Amino acid sequence: MLYREAGQFKSTYAQDQQIFPIRQDRIAIGVLLAFAAIVVPLVGNEYWLSAIITPFLIASLAALGLNILTGYAGQLSLGTAAFMAVGAFMAYNAELRIPGMPIIGSFIIGGVCAAAVGIVFGLPSLRIKGFYLAVATLACQFFVLWAINRVPWFSNHSSSGVITAQKIEILGYDVVSPAGKYLLTLAIVALMALAAKNLMRSETGRAFMAVRDMDVAASVIGIPMMRTKLLAFAISSFYCGVAGALYAFCYLGTVEPEAFTLDLSFRILFMVIIGGVGSILGSFLGAAFITMFPIFLNRASEWVAGVFAVEIPGAIVSNLEAMIFGGLIIFFLIVEPNGLARLWQIAKEKLRLWPFPH
């Protein structure tokens, strides 16, 4: 950035190992969090909070989950939406069937159930890799939706298979306003992102990356293959499960199994690819790009129509939106195949030298 670490001396190991070693970075992230927690709920209207920012945060969490598995541990998965579905439906059932269950407890149960499913469907990863593993996780995607559709217990015998999320109550306080739901989502996502960041800096995270880069070498240096791969599946599915529960409780309020189709799995995979494979920040950037950009394009067309006083037919707007969006994805991938997170890193490095590059 414009600043550098000059003059900031580290005298302990703890200081040396901080996530953000430069003071300015720490201040910036603190300001960003404070902005998200205080200013956004005060300034943001209902539309922004409940239709743009909350879904973006939830998508980020799901992308983060997939990034742990695909980006860090190198196991390609197409079952993300299925893990989200498990999280959503099990959190609903936990809330429904266990009297007095606190909502956070339900989210955790949803996540743990997703993790269990993840471990089961992660078993093939011990034998197969790459695209073949993707096919195995595809089976998970179809199996989970099939099971939720077929077993009426999951949807509490609702005739159409649709569940309605219960009221969110935390410490006797009803969370009904968009701002409340946003803050709950923000808190969970921020905590889990911090946990993910630290996990990746720990021994476990390094084992994930060793497996990703070359699993034979990793097992030679003593990393247990089975434990590491299954742990990656479990942690990743836990993140996706919590994201699914948030999707049901804090965003849509009512979900049907069809909300978690393969389509959603692909969208989350695209978020990871565009944002940056193997990057926490990338998960957020990718989610922002995929969830917000189509809406931005849609609104921009409204604005263009308003300024130039021309009426653009609805069908053309919708098709243009899809075309521009697709074009931009290709553009970004050509300019920077490593994703938006890498672009950000390059920008930071350039700014270190600015305005006097070599």
Added chain:
Amino acid sequence: MRKSVLAALAIAIAAPGLALAQAKEQFVPANFYWVGPYAPGGSGFGGGIIDYMAMINERDGGVNGVKLTWEKCETEYNNARGVECYERSKGKGPTGATVVHPLSTGITYSLIDKATADHIPVISMGYGRTSAADGRVFPYIFPLITTYWSQATVMVKYMGQKSGGMDKLKGKKIVLVYHDSAYGKEPIPVLTEMSKEYGYQLTTIAVPHPGNEQQSQWLQVRQIKPDYVILWGWGVMNPTALKAAAKIGYPRDKIIGVWWSGAEEDVLPAGSAATGFISAGFNAPGTEFPVMKDIQKYVYAKGKGEFEDKSRFGSIYHTRGVVAGIVTVEAIRLAQAKYGKGKPITGEQMRWGIEHLNIDDKRLKELGATGLMPTIKVSCNDHEGSGLVKFQQWDGAKWKVLTDWMEPDRKLVRSMVEADASQYAKEKGITPRNCSKDE
């Protein structure tokens, strides 16, 4: 262009009067879909409702002088985008969104809580949550005209009629081929319940979304040799089913489709394989209704109108949209009569309007919509309001109406609606309204 210059001049001159001038508008969001696999339905229905509102503006100058306005928002038939469109549109216009037509069962489900909290009525005409017909539990949700469950009972009745009496249904084999989604599963409880009463054998066969591969399902149909097949399809699943039925030689006039299987877009791609196919419907197609002629005269003749392809004018989806427009405008008219003529109404007032909607034969005639839609009378208790269904047959070139409006099995449907609604109320902690007291 000249109009907008004039308007700008008028605003510049009468700036203090601006608020007043703005206030003479009634905003109705047009959140439909023009792209994707379901675009024929979305653009047709959306085109119909917009055309009707445009006609009211042109012919009558709005509702008692209050102009109807709208803004399109693409939902892609996707729940998340539908919610985004709803949130975007709900604050527009002088009184916010008057009423929302989600045109997707999934989006309707997602909006039930939100719209109830925001006091914006949702009309889910022929789709959505069936048990929302219990207005005591769902004050802001209106599955108007008819619901899936009513339709299922009428279908059984029609099959009975075709077989020569309801008692003849005993021992008959009926197969339900359905879209494997919340929408497709909706009729199963009713059909199962009725099979106990009439003694037919029901087999259900699911077709996974989107339904462009149905060979194994229809081979199963061939093995069962059913007397009737109920086709509960949507989008590309419909023509595929008809083609598959033709391949195994199953007579098309024994296939009875749901109203989302019974549009021109559903049969034309199947070509000659569709001839003879029967479907239910709560609106009739055609260009000869006086209201359609008015739309032609006041909108299309002036070079406006939603369809560039004029052959879609008067198609099933188009007239269904027109019916939605009629219901919307009539409710606005009613609410204005109570809360002040010539003034824009709020969502709460609109709710009152829809709940007191009563379009009888006389009113239908005045509207020029006799035969286009059934009569409808909504109440606090009953948010469906009609339940009547017609049957039509595809003769290879157009839909021919076969029957008059047919009555559903109200007792059965109502008892199931109440059971489901009270379970919902219990889950959500809602105390049902007392309709005998409610105004």
